[in-house]
Amino acid sequence: MGERPAIPDRRGPDAAPARCSLPRVRTTGAGSGRRDAAEGTIDGPTAVRAASTGFTILLLGGLLTPIAATYLPVIGRFWLLVTAVVAFAVAGRRIGTAAVPALHGACAALGSYILVLPLVLWMPGQAAGVDVEQLVSSAGMAAGVGAIAGAIAGRRRDGATR
Numbered sequence: 001m002g003e004r005p006a007i008p009d010r011r012g013p014d015a016a017p018a019r020c021s022l023p024r025v026r027t028t029g030a031g032s033g034r035r036d037a038a039e040g041t042i043d044g045p046t047a048v049r050a051a052s053t054g055f056t057i058l059l060l061g062g063l064l065t066p067i068a069a070t071y072l073p074v075i076g077r078f079w080l081l082v083t084a085v086v087a088f089a090v091a092g093r094r095i096g097t098a099a100v101p102a103l104h105g106a107c108a109a110l111g112s113y114i115l116v117l118p119l120v121l122w123m124p125g126q127a128a129g130v131d132v133e134q135l136v137s138s139a140g141m142a143a144g145v146g147a148i149a150g151a152i153a154g155r156r157r158d159g160a161t162r
Contacts, residue, residue: 041100042104043095043096043098045096046096046104047104047108050090054112055112057112058113059119061082061087065079084142088109088145088146092108093150094108102150113138113142
């Protein structure tokens, strides 16, 4: 096995260096490697990641509720509410390349709530029935907090590029 033969340069000594013709890759948002394309209203991959993060916060906050109620009696009463607001704000804040950040934030926060909803409905004590008012108010809070967080993140993102 010998050395490979050298490939002759046919461009000549005065030719410009070769340029790569691959499409540019964007790294805005949460490091999403989306190729340059028309920006949509909602950045789908970023919305899924944001909903997953919100779901994780809701799940961990729900699991820590007994500990918070035992060791932090004043905060323990409001633990789930604070956890939900934080989870929806974190989910709504991750906007990526969304053209309408408020809508994207609302959808991401609603996605995190929809992901945790089966666990909430599966809990013991729900045999008496589903509290529709609580479900609707939680979904409304998710949409509202997510939209506000998305709008703020959009202003910061757009202000940084100007």
